Amino acid sequence: MSDANTPLAAGPAVTESERTWGMLAHLSALLGVVVPLFGCVIGPLLVWLARRDESKFVEEQAKEALNFNLSVFAAAIVCVVLMLVFIGFILGAALFIAWLVMTLIAAIRASEGMPYRYPLSLRLVK
Secondary structure, three states: OOOOOOOOOOOOOOOHHHHHHHHHHHHHHHHHHHOOOOHHHHHHHHHHHHHOOOOHHHHHHHHHHHHHHHHHHHHHHHHHHHHHHOHHHHHHHHHHHHHHHHHHHHHHHHHOOOOOOOOOOOOOOO
């Protein structure tokens, strides 16, 4: 069983540029606060497409951010449907707080050169 804190892969030291791009892959999801619907997916997708061939660390972190934000987007759709019976408002607020906290934790870990795997994330992009 994989632990969320277990490194994805051991390899050469992560450069400053790789740490910065890894952090940006996670922080770019905050675009979702400003751009509704797919805003949280656009940033990680762009980082992944632009940097996936240049750095294994950046590729893995951008994929993690993309997969997590796609998972959160799916959960948000469920919350919207459940708003018809009020519970969706509570679940939506909890989802937003969890999304924000996990995104910030991932960005901090990436800025330190440590790979981060989001818990409860569907692995849609391989």
